[in-house]
Amino acid sequence: MGKARKFLSHEQALVAELKEALGNARTLEDVYEALSRALLSLCEADHLAVGCANPDGTAGVQWKTDTVHPLLKDYAEWVQEDFVFRATVAQPNLVLSDVQMLRGQPLVETETFRRSQGAGLKLKRVLASLLFTEQDLKGGVAMYRESSRPFTLRAQWFLQQIIPYISRAVARLQELYAVRFERDLLKAIAMGANPVLVLNSLGRKVADTGPAIPLLEQWFAPHELSDGVPRAWAERVRALSRFDVAVDPRLESLTLERGADRLDVTFSPSAVSWGGRNLWQVRMHERVHWLRPDWKEKLTAQESRVADCLHEGLANKEISSRLGCSVETVKVHIKSLFEKTGIHSRGEFVAKGRRG
Known part of the structure; x- marks a missing residue:
């Protein structure tokens, strides 16, 4: 100069x-x-x-x-x-x-x-x-x-x-x-009890509640995650953020199943935006099977169904009708449940078998 x-x-x-x-x-x-x-x-x-x-x-x-x-x-x-x-x-x-x-x-x-x-x-x-x-x-x-x-x-x-x-x-x-920004964002996502991720329009994580990342690590393999965010979810948010095409409303929710466990997920615009651009709240609600995992892994598929009926308080005849088997067969399954778990009554089985 x-x-x-x-x-x-x-x-x-x-x-x-x-x-x-x-x-x-x-x-x-x-x-x-x-x-x-x-x-x-x-x-x-x-x-x-x-x-x-x-x-x-x-x-x-x-x-x-x-x-x-x-x-x-x-x-x-x-x-x-x-x-x-x-x-x-x-x-x-x-x-x-x-x-x-x-x-x-x-x-x-x-x-x-x-x-x-x-x-x-x-x-x-x-x-x-x-x-x-x-x-x-x-x-x-x-x-x-x-x-x-x-x-x-x-x-x-x-x-x-x-x-x-x-x-x-x-x-x-x-x-x-x-x-x-972080204070306002955390205030917005703290409204509910379920784990939440906040992603920007590119699908990158901006914030999360504490339980969100450990929960995702249980449901996804490491190669399916990027900075704790499922790659498929990042792609979904990018699709939801597009303005040049009509967005399929089915992208706003999904349900993952793993055995009897379910993870319900919703994608919605955050109450907090930045620079005029939407942020996305990804809320997760895990619905796990009521039976403790160490007991569940001991049971056959039919025994698990009988266990669910006991959890609902059904009598043997009602269980028989629901599962399409004889009452005697139901009794055999219940006896097997008790033997595998060291339990001696229906009430004890339900009380001690609930997931902690």
């Missing part, structure tokens, strides 16, 4: 004020207001946008702007086509001008220019930087001008000098938002 520069006296006062405001910022709006007071007039910019990375771990940035919202509201859909993103992600924490980003490509041939025209903005100049710490995206800042006159090198230099302060501010915001 040319020869070494220093802050002018009025700039020093402005930077001191800006550092204090950024240090006290607790919302993205606070950061935006602080930067807009300092940057728009000093750098002669028409528009400003400040972003903070999503705290739920999903890709993308939520933006605060008073004037370029029409351009950025669907940004996630075309971000890979934006020449500003492509250039700044390759050189993080470095303020780049549109000339440096375009590298000779005509602005009018870019998707960014086309969309700005469609949004009624007619953006022609930009200074921007994506903010990273230890390879993690924290946020971004961009200034736009509708005039053909380029941003000055001093404006670019000035923004570069305050990038560290902006980066720290949005990194702190991300941490604050993550705490609030």
Whole structure:
């Protein structure tokens, strides 16, 4: 950026004020207001946008702007086509001008220019930087001008000098938002007693109640899980999150069976969303067989059916009718049950045989 520069006296006062405001910022709006007071007039910019990375771990940035919202509201859909993103992600924490980003490509041939025209903005100049710490995206800042006159090198230099302060501010915001987000999310999923997973629209785990992961490890083999989430469930959530096709309502629930045990699962949008995108609550209700596993494994299939009848309190004649066998056969099965479990009466069998 040319020869070494220093802050002018009025700039020093402005930077001191800006550092204090950024240090006290607790919302993205606070950061935006602080930067807009300092940057728009000093750098002669028409528009400003400040972003903070999503705290739920999903890709993308939520933006605060008073004037370029029409351009950025669907940004996630075309971000890979934006020449500003492509250039700044390759050189993080470095303020780049549109000339440096375009590298000779005509602005009018870019998707960014086309969309700005469609949004009624007619953006022609930009200074921007994506903010990273230890390879993690924290946020971004961009200034736009509708005039053909380029941003000055001093404006670019000035923004570069305050990038560290902006980066720290949005990194702190991300941490604050993550705490609030997790608190709200856990409050929402704590409404019921059953285990819950919360997945984002890509099927990745955002949160879970304590019993959820151990339960899934009982029902699925390790190769069927990714970060504790069944791969098939992640695919189901991705299907449910699609907007371009009609969603089959049958995807919203499923039942798994393993012997006499069942796991009922429902998929529903969470009461908490992030960045305008749905999160999905995956609620699980395990219905296990009433009989303790160590007894059940000793019994034949027919003896298990007789055991279920005893659990319901049925008499021998009722058991005979239900199972389609003679009363004498029922008696033989009951005797075998008692011998295998060391029990001497129906009541004792039911009382001691219940799963703990």
